[in-house]
Amino acid sequence: MAIVVTEIDRADAAVAAALGAAGVATVHEAQGRTGLMASYMRPIYRPVCIGGTAVTCEVAPGDNWMIHVAVEQCRPGDILVVTPTSPCEDGYFGDLLATSLKARGVKGLIINAGVRDIATLTEIGFPVWSKAVSAQGTVKETIANVNVPVVCAGALVTPGDVVVADDDGVVVVPAAKAAAVLEKAKAREANEAAKREALAGGVLGLDLYKMRERLAAKGLKYVERLGDA
Amino acid sequence: MAIVVTEIDRADAAVAAALGAAGVATVHEAQGRTGLMASYMRPIYRPVCIGGTAVTCEVAPGDNWMIHVAVEQCRPGDILVVTPTSPCEDGYFGDLLATSLKARGVKGLIINAGVRDIATLTEIGFPVWSKAVSAQGTVKETIANVNVPVVCAGALVTPGDVVVADDDGVVVVPAAKAAAVLEKAKAREANEAAKREALAGGVLGLDLYKMRERLAAKGLKYVERLGDA
Amino acid sequence: MAIVVTEIDRADAAVAAALGAAGVATVHEAQGRTGLMASYMRPIYRPVCIGGTAVTCEVAPGDNWMIHVAVEQCRPGDILVVTPTSPCEDGYFGDLLATSLKARGVKGLIINAGVRDIATLTEIGFPVWSKAVSAQGTVKETIANVNVPVVCAGALVTPGDVVVADDDGVVVVPAAKAAAVLEKAKAREANEAAKREALAGGVLGLDLYKMRERLAAKGLKYVERLGDA
């Protein structure tokens, strides 16, 4: 047996979009360095940067049937998150499914497996983060769950969570924390602008962040030559 | 001892080119989901799409001597397929060999190993699909076979077979089946155009492919909330 | 305890730049096929080609503190080489550190770990070769050495050595050999120009390099058909 959950609590769309604009590194830091997917999740083209709300979809290895089921659950502003129930790099997703998701206003796909037709996906501007690129076809035989919590590429994704994805990878923000994380992300950005200017002007991080004393206390020594150590 | 086979039965050049235009995913499906090389075989630049006839070349690990031998066996419209006799990621191939292959009308290189000079290869437009990019030089000491059947990146390649390669990877079509596969690939493309239009217009795959009944029969349930399951 | 060595013997800047112009494959060959880093070290954008003098920096896993220390030791024309004391793919380096290095005239970063903010780094043109792209944040708790010899991605790097990095990867040239290697690299380039022209004109490598006799002596046989072997 498998289920499709039809009502999920989506994070606020504007917050999701704003987190998308902040980018993965900033959002990841803003929420305390959690929620990052594995670094093997790479975008099929660059640059790219999106934020949206998660619809989750389990698939059996080598079987993309449930993606068709999940499409119906997607709304404008969503990001579809697909993960196989055991590791698989087959090409679950191609230009027809992308056409369908695009028609529903979906912002992109996160798939812990393979994707194909990437030339077309690049051309039509439908972004995908995947574990692999593979033309390997899949079957439609086994059912699995849609819109239940899943672990995708090492990160827990609950339906409705915010997903942010860009050139650096993919991060997940729990819906309940999205607004607070956005606040912190904005503060971080504001804070970084001043730092960037100082560093660009030649100020050293050692001084800007006042690190010298603590480094010395840890035992760091400066010597002129290696032999002097 | 090793041999070079000088006469091979190439698939029809027009068929090979037409399969190249159809692309890897379509061709792979059209021939029943066989013949795909491993997903680690990636192009050095994108987008790119070729179809041609295979000249095969074994090489010893860290030894590119036989590629020089294989060049002479190549004709316009061919694609050179190189695989080491044990796994190796050295840079067997660079701009001089590409210049030579280009001069002979060869369409590209498939190498289950490393390639170098990729900036130049990109500039002159000689496409390569490889396991790695590596500047590691190779020697010229050990002979091996040219134009015998080889297993390259998990796929069996018989000299003269059609090789199709694009952004999605590499697929091999046995020469004897090439025309029939092209037929099916064309039918598939025609068929997909109508589907694409329907999906772009908002029709769901669930309805287009009449999946709902079979999904229900398998036991798929729709619930409003996770707790309802 | 850990040390920072403040005086290192840098290779000649002009020689380093000239080696950079020659490129990784040529330099690697010119110095006898040594000094190449592992092929997993990939540039975040292409095409790119640099040569400079190494400042080395050890970092603890998940801890980028020492990069801030290393920045101060960098001078115009340097390339920063960072390697963790045990394998780690976290995102040690982003746009703020790049801004700082750029302000100091540093040509690029080689890091046997992860990098983030790659969209910005691409935009501002600060090249990085890394093992991974990852937004994973790091701490500042553990000290390590700056400007001591390190093994980075399989290659020994002594501070002051020449580092050459391009689309093909990264190679290290000991400072003491830099001038001689440059000489050989230039000779190689000159030599290759003539070969390239011959090959472009249709001359076979088999003839250009006079390989046929030696191949036959090794036992290579030409047969018309596979069955003839």
Next chain:
Amino acid sequence: MAIVVTEIDRADAAVAAALGAAGVATVHEAQGRTGLMASYMRPIYRPVCIGGTAVTCEVAPGDNWMIHVAVEQCRPGDILVVTPTSPCEDGYFGDLLATSLKARGVKGLIINAGVRDIATLTEIGFPVWSKAVSAQGTVKETIANVNVPVVCAGALVTPGDVVVADDDGVVVVPAAKAAAVLEKAKAREANEAAKREALAGGVLGLDLYKMRERLAAKGLKYVERLGDA
């Protein structure tokens, strides 16, 4: 900030032990093929088979400080589950920590990282499932959470869940489902005994499971010779 949760709802100890006796494959099937950790989690010695209740522990990369904190939270019958906040293969755990856990009646360790002193651990009979064996030492600088839900090697582990580990790997059973899963596991075992006997006596699975008709309906054909297909 980080927290240590001191009160967790452990699954029943007898149920956990009984699930341990049933083994990973049976338990994984009994709960609907979920909860399995990645196949790279391997035991340091074989044969071995345990079941217990999870105490969870996050650690920073290259930093085993929190394991010392987690030890205090462990009780007899527990299994300690450790996962780094970003991927790391350092040797977080050795014979001293094992001595401490053994003294507290802990049944074993599951660590999504490296372990060392495996000769001693084997000798004293303290089982560990890990991603790597590595002598690499770690620091004690960064705090993280103990007894919060974690994703370990792809599986969600909530403190108090049952962990079953044997030669085949590691599976997690949510505490609330443990009794029901045990029931099904026993039924499965009873059921398999009869099947095993039949198969040992030469009955074919094709007949025992009545597969022939369904295979034929799917299109399976029997031919005498490959040419006959």
Next chain:
Amino acid sequence: MAIVVTEIDRADAAVAAALGAAGVATVHEAQGRTGLMASYMRPIYRPVCIGGTAVTCEVAPGDNWMIHVAVEQCRPGDILVVTPTSPCEDGYFGDLLATSLKARGVKGLIINAGVRDIATLTEIGFPVWSKAVSAQGTVKETIANVNVPVVCAGALVTPGDVVVADDDGVVVVPAAKAAAVLEKAKAREANEAAKREALAGGVLGLDLYKMRERLAAKGLKYVERLGDA
């Protein structure tokens, strides 16, 4: 559509067994260093050494249905060779299937995927060489071919070929060459016995194989100290 070929030309059983006794390294050398499967194919227990005739079986990813079909095609002295149609590490095979194969006199299993119940398989002495150990369960939905030529872990296997497997891995010998390869393997073994004795007595390979002159001709120099080079 998929087929099961019921009549295959098995290599001579006595030859297969004798090749098994010779072991993988010797057989691999005797047939000219071909036919070796990838080094990731490891036995579940050691020591172990078998030789038999191949029955081949394709399986869909995550689907072990066809193994049940293949069992019926197996005869005493056979070795079952299973490979998924795209990469998969699920646990396709466990103690029930092993019981069935054992009852039919099958010598072992070669599977380019995962295996489970390895404690039991070790206990009952049914050897398996696999890519992974995994308890992950599989479905029975998709048909595929039995007893057609397959590529398994990089090696081409034609039904009836001899498969030799031991602690070093797995090698395939084409049925038509089996007798000749056995001849060479025996010659090699005889030849090695004398060498082993000489080497055990302190004779150097340099002298036994008369390598010194050729090494000098290649340019090998002996120096007392590194500085002397």
Next chain:
Amino acid sequence: MAIVVTEIDRADAAVAAALGAAGVATVHEAQGRTGLMASYMRPIYRPVCIGGTAVTCEVAPGDNWMIHVAVEQCRPGDILVVTPTSPCEDGYFGDLLATSLKARGVKGLIINAGVRDIATLTEIGFPVWSKAVSAQGTVKETIANVNVPVVCAGALVTPGDVVVADDDGVVVVPAAKAAAVLEKAKAREANEAAKREALAGGVLGLDLYKMRERLAAKGLKYVERLGDA
């Protein structure tokens, strides 16, 4: 050109043996957590523990010729360290070479590549740490250096250095530091005995190492329930 260095400064044999007895983890800690080879270097059998002086040997990919040259340079108490000039997993070493090394009193082999005949090597008790087990044969065509400093599996090895290898992996100690490291290793062992006893008696590491105050200062909080955080 390549060289063989015939006179190397070996660390004291008794010190090397004593370091071997201390084991990899202890020695690695005693010398400040440096010198460890990559964790993929695994022993072919367990338990095993050796310490000896390094003779180093470069080999070309797929070419074991130089191992024969290196054998002559080995003396009783040495450990042979072999690394390919580019990554390779072929089976460079088997029972004949082991017989030869054994006859010369060599304690074991460290090879950043593949090994074969492991059943025999296990039987005769010649320990090997390798990257892979592979029966793949190698050629004898290309020369390389013996007894020059090499990077092997990420660690710099200078001929004469102490190599310690056991179930946990391989660590290298520079000859000049060997005696001092042994001193520290012994102190560490003495120190650990008392700790082990305390921990076995139920004392917590938190108390034994007086960690509680520093943890609190870092911000660690204890809560009864997750919701309390």
